[in-house]
Amino acid sequence: MRLTIYIVRRLLFAFLLMVGVSLIIFFLVNAVGDPIELMMAETPGVSAETIERMKVHYGLDQDPLTRYFIWLGKLLSLDFGTSIIYNQPVGSLIATWGWQTFKIQVPAILIALAIAIFVGTTAARRQHSRTDFAVMSGALLGQSLPAFFLGILLILIFSYTFDVLPSYGAYSTRGYLWGSVVADGLWHMVLPVAMLAFFNTATLTLLMRSNMVDVLKLDFIAAARASGIPERRVVYRHALRVAVIPVLTYLGLLVGLMLGTAPVTETVFTWPGLGYLYVTAIHQLDYPIIMGASMVIAAMLIAATTLTDIAYVLIDPRIRLE
């Protein structure tokens, strides 16, 4: 019951936060200047009447506050407007391109999490050993390498030198691999997923290891061992449950980070994802996409933190709900 109230309160808070974010996004973009004027500045020779007609067409002749409420009202019915460049509804653009981002980011996070839990725990159990040292060095190196550098390295090795994996795009332009859409899609996913997973694994492993080292020194672990509970169970049931909590928090942050790194990853691999869409929209001053994509990215971040908070309460009974 208290949990339900808590969840409802968190959701309400998330909604208010979204309204705040929408204000910031709208007026920040608005402050850049009138989009039609900016676009027309690059195309001289357009008559003032045409510009005026375009403004009326896009509703830009009204005052900002009215426009904000019109925009917000449409947002509530999931209408993000129409892209200026693509001349398509922004909502469906975000959905199609966003799905491509999801397709590489989620597997990368899951793979990284699985590896990090196992490798981080193994290193922690042998603290100061050679294994531990190797894991730490590898993870630090992985964390320090800029993501795009690793991406270019992967392309150089697997696409250029050995020519076994495609270097760009989500699908082949001429003929699918083995004639199958699914196989072809997976084949294209390998390099971007590998790059993202490598980067995430490095960070998550370091976090997992240091938490595990601390938890394994706690008294209740010694007590579990002294009670004759098998070592594997002590580590993977008793210790992991406590050590994984900060990792879950980080996972919430990672969703935000993943949208932040998406433009880089997707540019390196020319991946038709949300990041790529976002970057090109900024280059081309496609306001509806910039605002719509910003809202979606903010919504995902807020959703991720809200879910993390709720997950906390479910995992850790010590967190008091008042």
Next chain:
Amino acid sequence: MHQANISRPITDPLTTSPSSIASAGLSRAPLSTGERAQVGGLVSAGEATEPLVHVDNLRIHFPPRRAPIRVVEGVSYSVARGETLGIVGESGSGKTLSSLAILRLLPRPAQIAGGRIVFEGEDLAAKSDEEMRRLRGKRIAMVFQNPGFSLHPLMTIGAQLSEILAVHERLARKDADARVEELLRLVGISDPGARIRQYPHELSGGMKQRVCIARALLCNPSLVLADEPTTSLDVTIQAQILELFEELKARFRMSMIFVTHDMGVVARIADRIAVMYAGQICETADASTIFSDPQHPYTRALLGSTPRVDQRSTRASGFRLPTIGGSGPTIMQQGDGCRFATRCPEAGPECARLAPLPLAVGPRHIVHCLKRGSAGEANHA
């Protein structure tokens, strides 16, 4: 020859280090037959009652291996069935390490460097890791110092306790739950049916320690290691927990090694007392003997500096609680001699060099001091 088990470090050449054999042979005569009879006296001679656990010349070292830090050096003691041994000593005197060594759960990088631990007739060093695991919690259980930290914070009381039963015994779920509830009731927890669904943070410190005690007793172990189980509790709760230990001792007839730094606590609970200083045992005797006839200078100093109700430390009475001169031992540089020598009022030059070998000074009363015993001084001169 179980009657002489307590004096074994002297007489068993297999388990003593070469240096101590040499010094024993050269400078100190083995116990006379009369003394031996006294040592084994109360362990009814001839009868096959070997002690439940016998720790013999235990040595625990920290690396580096070439010049190890000898945190526990030549500790020996025995605990008979149904008996409670109190190990008293300051922090860092090796009390906890020597009890963890029994479970073979020394924290790294500490290692058992020598000696034997015999439990129910079996040498624990010879057991496989898996055999040791099956022994822990079932035949030897442990109660830790801080109940706030020794229960899993994210598991209910019931889940933690029944997991141990599931590991050691084949019990139906219903029987296991009943067992857990029964034990919780035995350690004085009211409404155990509701408690098993609670998490540790919902219980008070004293309650948590009761749960920890119940956890130790789940599989009816023959030996319970209690490591300062009352230290982190309030004085009133301490008294309750001690009472509980006394009650359970009588009820379960288990043996117990009760580690503490508190003379008052040990006076209540222990049948026998071993006094430790800086990784060595100073004196072992029946509890009443330690208080009525302490022989080792450290034991005397320790008792002398324990406040008593009939002494008032006021300016008017002129009485001040005595302290032990000097400061605590550095465990880093320790020779072969008596580690208390630097602070000992009676120490002579030989004390710092020669290992203080055990000497029986009375029935079941062993002292590790060169300045004690009829032949002691002469032999080392």
